Amino acid sequence: MHASVRRLALLAAPALLVLTTGASAGPAAQAAPEPAPPSATGCSAGSAIAKKLPNGTTWRMCWHNSPTAGLVLENVSYQPRHESRPIKVLASARLAQINVPYDNGAQEYNDVTSFYFGSTPEKLAPADCPGGTVKNIRVEGERPVPALCVTTQPRGFAYHGNSSDIGEDPGRTDSAQGDDLVVYVVNSVGYYHYITQWNFSDDGTVTAKEGATGNLSPADYDAGDTTGMPLGKGNRDKATSHHHNVFWRLDFDIDGSEKAKVEQWDTEPNGRSADGVARLRTTRKRLVKETAGDAAPSRWWRVVSNTGKNADGHPRSWEIVQQHTDKYAPHEYTSHDVYFTQYKGCEKYASGNREFESRCADTVDRFVDGQELTRPVVWVNVGFHHIARDEDQAPMPVHWQGFQIAPRDVTAMSPITPDHLHDPRYNGEPRWEEGQ
Numbered sequence: 217m218h219a220s221v222r223r224l225a226l227l228a229a230p231a232l233l234v235l236t237t238g239a240s241a242g243p244a245a246q247a248a249p250e251p252a253p254p255s256a257t258g259c260s261a262g263s264a265i266a267k268k269l270p271n272g273t274t275w276r277m278c279w280h281n282s283p284t285a286g287l288v289l290e291n292v293s294y295q296p297r298h299e300s301r302p303i304k305v306l307a308s309a310r311l312a313q314i315n316v317p318y319d320n321g322a323q324e325y326n327d328v329t330s331f332y333f334g335s336t337p338e339k340l341a342p343a344d345c346p347g348g349t350v351k352n353i354r355v356e357g358e359r360p361v362p363a364l365c366v367t368t369q370p371r372g373f374a375y376h377g378n379s380s381d382i383g384e385d386p387g388r389t390d391s392a393q394g395d396d397l398v399v400y401v402v403n404s405v406g407y408y409h410y411i412t413q414w415n416f417s418d419d420g421t422v423t424a425k426e427g428a429t430g431n432l433s434p435a436d437y438d439a440g441d442t443t444g445m446p447l448g449k450g451n452r453d454k455a456t457s458h459h460h461n462v463f464w465r466l467d468f469d470i471d472g473s474e475k476a477k478v479e480q481w482d483t484e485p486n487g488r489s490a491d492g493v494a495r496l497r498t499t500r501k502r503l504v505k506e507t508a509g510d511a512a513p514s515r516w517w518r519v520v521s522n523t524g525k526n527a528d529g530h531p532r533s534w535e536i537v538q539q540h541t542d543k544y545a546p547h548e549y550t551s552h553d554v555y556f557t558q559y560k561g562c563e564k565y566a567s568g569n570r571e572f573e574s575r576c577a578d579t580v581d582r583f584v585d586g587q588e589l590t591r592p593v594v595w596v597n598v599g600f601h602h603i604a605r606d607e608d609q610a611p612m613p614v615h616w617q618g619f620q621i622a623p624r625d626v627t628a629m630s631p632i633t634p635d636h637l638h639d640p641r642y643n644g645e646p647r648w649e650e651g652q
């Protein structure tokens with residue numbers, strides 16, 4: 217009932233004409249040709265993004281729009297000021313699902329795979345992309361929509377420190393503000409508008425953010441069964457609570473190699489010293505087989521290059537940084553925070569995968585089936601339990617959920633170290649000259 221109301225409303229909405237076009241064509245529409253993938257060395261025409269940020273870091277990538285997954289970033293590389301060449305990071309990065317189950321059990325949506333997420337880019341006004349460039353997104357059968365914003369944004373302090381602490385004489389106080397290359401698209405799915413955003417920081421951190429805004433579903437104000445919150449005056453109009461379970465799919469290409477190792481690090485109490493101070497022990501476990509991982513205090517994962525090393529001789533790696541998540545227990549595939557799977561071309565979506573690829577399993581938890589993990593694909597699951605509040609009207613203020621990947625030993629020192637400290641003398645244990 218709820219689903220049909222919502223779907224009818226969807227089909228009537230002008231913005232969803234694309235959806236009706238796709239739906240009327242049946243499954244064949246799902247196989248609509250996507251732009252040719254870029255070659256290993258470059259991007260197809262018009263699909264390159266490259267930006268040198270003020271602190272000297274350059275990010276490069278190719279982009280295209282998938283009619284289903286939306287914004288896809290490929291061949292992502294990172295080149296800090298003191299590196300002579302771009303350092304490859306990701307072969308591809310994109311959404312893999314937004315699963316939206318309602319608490320009253322009445323309906324559940326897969327907003328990426330069931331609604332042709334990438335077929336509904338919203339037009340961006342110049343003011344929606346301050347200081348940036350809006351690029352056209354082409355959806356088959358439609359006129360190009362100016363919908364991809366590429367811009368830079370300040371991110372606050374990059375660092376602040378005094379070099380006398382590491383042996384420079386006289387010492388200097390160094391400080392800098394940081395910047396991000398920011399890339400985003402807004403896609404509508406029914407009444408919701410989702411902002412798919414990637415921030416590429418000058419310190420090498422990549423932030424994936426999904427913003428939920430738009431409007432609450434007008435068909436879902438009948439949660440009289442205690443599964444919703446009253447939003448209008450008094451206690452009548454109750455918006456049903458629901459989850460947004462967002463999945464991203466990352467295919468790493470560290471230093472240009474598809475092959476890499478995955479490690480899980482854990483830190484746990486390990487007794488006490490004679491003074492009564494706790495000792496901690498950190499352990500590293502190599503994940504040799506496909507794994508469904510669960511976040512825990514003091515646990516993190518990294519993808520480690522098999523061959524690439526920084527100038528200190530340390531293997532280059534990228535850490536998966538997860539923060540808050542409302543893990544949705546009823547599905548097995550939403551029950552874990554991260555999945556590391558061996559690359560398989562037909563494993564594209566975290567759920568609903570068989571609608572597109574009958575040769576593979578349907579959900580990401582089933583992709584984990586004991587294969588050796590030598591070419592890892594990382595699936596990150598971040599859930600948000602949306603208990604609506606009065607402030608969600610209207611439009612809803614953006615709610616963000618996401619994660620980061622952070623460079624770990626990719627460069628021998630900070631990628632934005634000021635020039636006067638970019639010296640072997642300041643790398644490692646500080647050494648003071650005689651008399652200091």
Ligand SMILES: [Cu+2]
Nearest residue numbers: 428458460602
């Ligand atoms: Cu919501």
